[in-house]
Amino acid sequence: MSSGGGKGGGAKGGAAKGGGGGKKKEVKKETKLGMAYKKDDNFGEWYSEVVVNSEMIEYYDISGCYILRPWAMEIWELLKEFFDAEIKKLKLKPYYFPLFVTENVLQKEKDHIEGFAPEVAWVTKSGKSDLEAPIAIRPTSETVMYPYFSKWIRSHRDLPLRCNQWCNVVRWEFSNPTPFIRSREFLWQEGHTAFATKEEADEEVLQILELYRRIYEEFLAVPVSKGRKSEMEKFAGGLYTTSVEAFVPNTGRGIQGATSHCLGQNFAKMFDITFENEKGAREMVWQNSWAYTTRSIGVMVMTHGDDKGLVLPPRVAPIQVIVIPVPYKDADTTAIKGACESAVYTLNESGFRADLDTRENYSPGWKYSHWEMKGVPLRIEIGPKDLANQQVRVVRRDNGAKVDIPVANLVEEVKALLDDIQANLLKAAKEKRDACIEVIHTWDEFTTALNNKRLILAPWCDEEEVEKDVKARTKGDLGAAKTLCTPFDQPELPEGTLCFASGKPAKKWSFWGRSY
Template sequence: MADSAEQAKLPEQQQGPSKSALKKAEKQAKMAAEKAAKASKKAAVPVVGGKKTDDIIGITVPKNEDFSAWYQEVVLKSEMVEYYNEIAGFFVLRPASMYIWGVIRTWFSARIEAMGVEETSFPLFLSSKSLEKEKDHVDGFAPELAWVTKAGDKDLEVPVAIRPTSEAVMYPYYAKWIRSHRDLPLRLNQWNSVVRWEAKQTTPFLRTREFLWQEGHTAHLTEELAGKEVLEILDLYAGVYEQLLAVPVVKGRKTENEKFAGGYYTTTVEGYIPSNGRGIQGATSHCLGQNFSKMFDITVEDPNKRGEHIHVWQNSWGLSTRVIGVMVMIHGDDKGLVLPPRVARIQSIVVPVGITAKMSPEDRKNLEAKADDIAQTLKTAGIRADVDHRDGYTPAWKFNDWELRGVPLRLEFGPKDAAKEVVSFARRDTGEKGAIPLAEVTTKVPELLETIQQDMYNKAEKSFREHRIQLTDWDKVVPALDAKNVVIIPFCLEPKCEERIKELTVSTSPENELLPEGKRAPSMGMKSLCIPFEQPEGLVEGQTKCLNPECSALAKNWVMFGRSY
């Protein structure tokens, strides 16, 4: 199955790479690793420790000047990832990232378990013989498939591949386990990592050679039952983005060109990155139809026709750690991360302030103890809170550090606050400041965190809505793309027409080329993102033409196009 990152395809040559190809690949990997190591050394300037002044080394590249460099700097300095310098294209996911992934996993697992999905774990290796069974489906995966050819100093008789996805690993056992329609539905999900040896430049979370995901694989008796589950899962994926990450998405169906290879149809949630105007695929839920059950001979006796056998209907669906990168790109700013409260490991940080050299040890101890009490009161109320008692750092330095890490709410408590029996607050998302009576922190802080969560979503949703432009004039398409929009246009759904649209929409804007690299809109041609389930009005059946000026066919749907990741 294809993940929310991108579709990959399996090998054409099933016997593994040649020795010369391996040698060449090793040389390229070594060069890439050296380059990544230099970049990491240059970018990973320490932000915590060693600095005791207010001139903290924070984010040095403005988001609107060089978006790519800004993003790399944010995920490194906020301690979300680290370069894995041993092998190019791999990254270490640090606790800050894994906490977010853990929240997503817990939320999603609870909901699919309620649907009857069970957890499983299959091996990460598959043989070339297994891949041969689905060769037609996976024909283009070859460049991204990682092969193991040796065990110790001995060559393997049959090379084994590291899974890029698990159909070929799992489905032979579906054929073994499913004997009767009473065994249906079979619904399994696994949380694992997969390897796709990207040849292109890798980017933390968005394009990596190994990534974490969940992959669900299910079998059903009928098309109707399979289709019902496809949409249920898609709604859950939208929930991950919108309810947890405060990221708006558009739900829809992929065109034939963009659907999962070998599947019957693909549904998707699509996001939008305002800083560069690119669309981004969020997660996909596929109806595989009976294509794979025919490949792997997964059949049951037809309950309505005794003695006859039918192939089961299958689905697959996946969500990857790409979601974290999307969240960072949309909400982050020039100070660093901006985390939605529902996924933040620390929702509120208490920072003691107003401690001076003239303050008596007893007064300082009392102030710090009261700060601890505030944090404990919040924890008792279900808020993930902590206190920053680090010595040798000024409050301003601490403020900058917690802003870099994206903590949603900062609470400041000093002698003046104690006298007024309040705690001062500062919102990470807007910078808004105010005060909360100490007697009301258990109600006001949760309310404020929920307000922050909703405001972050509203801001992102407004931006996405304003940059989804509905067009019926072809001449306005490329200018709209150059202005960092995605477009919704009448489209005939023909694959060849879609390919031509991509060629026709490559930007040649001289103004765009004159801008600094970080400020340019993407110049590649647009591709279809999805056929939105919510169709705009205005398309007249039998009358509205496809917007491609070279196409004479009638439009079948409004389709969202954009330059995308």
């Protein structure tokens, strides 16, 4: 995918950047904002254009780093509001740990650091002086936190220890950086917990995974599959990893949406995190870690965006309803503006996120295109006819449908429409995703499905060497295929079913494909 921001960095024409320089008449000619690329023709350039033109990001002068503008940050805050409230019900406490970690602590858990080693960024100088020892910038915080877990946990009474932090992490990616999807610095939440028993840890892994499913399906309207990662794809140093996996039909690639890991007792062993049980004996804790990131916003853009730009599900739209006055020649502009202000007030008082676009240096047509580009779910237009009939015209962003509704029923009708848009976006995305799922049984079927950009469900013997072999045999310009997850929702596996890749007896159905 393109990482360049130069193309499509604004709308066509002089008024594109939202200022309104020049004479009013000249600006009024600007009625359309255009996308240079179509989603189906050049997905990479289309995506880069959408995230810039919708004012979600601005490219920064360090590759792989991006400025997140309010339109993106407000979405992140809405997701955070939901997730924070849910984890507080589980007695999670907020923490903040430092950004830096010393080399000797980072190296302590060998498998873990080997998994991250190529991506770790190091600080080696202070001013012109070399540091005595290099300091790493956290790629994740297990090694930052766990020496202190060891200090804080002494007895079974100190358990469970459950902490969460909202922060940034740095992973110095060298593959194509892509806004939200693959960046060198990103925002996330990371939860870290310690329990007396494996049963408690196992239970929490699935509780958190269900919250991640809800973020994607109930808020972002993106269908996901819950499942378990293969041994090869699990979190480095952990016992097992569960994930929610999305799929982007346009590119035929899976995308890991969020992960919930059971770390087992591996880190407890390395960092000496033990407790005295009720019988006075010492035991090691069982630990979990879990996270979702601003990648979730990119998955949403890819799933719902169209050739006009962004399409936002109402539950995460910073503005759910934009109201635009349409003053025709000789119209009572004061009365129209008053009706618009009244509609915005009524909607805001009823709990909707509504706003009014009163900019006089842009035509209504330009404003329509602008807010369509930004993905606002509903547009309300009020002109002289609407004023006379005590109605408003409502236009949906998801399907372009227009309907006139009485001002008296504004709140009820807007609520029904927003609910319908939210449901419709998930339904449409699920239909597209499901149409890409292909069940295969043989290697030939697998390679054909892979070349056809399918999400492949295949019977597998669950052997690491076989997965390595699949990766090696499918390596090419588009990237190798790998397991995405073994879905918890397993189809029936008839006796005698053979692995598609090895011909050995199959043990499970797994999703395979190329991924981000």
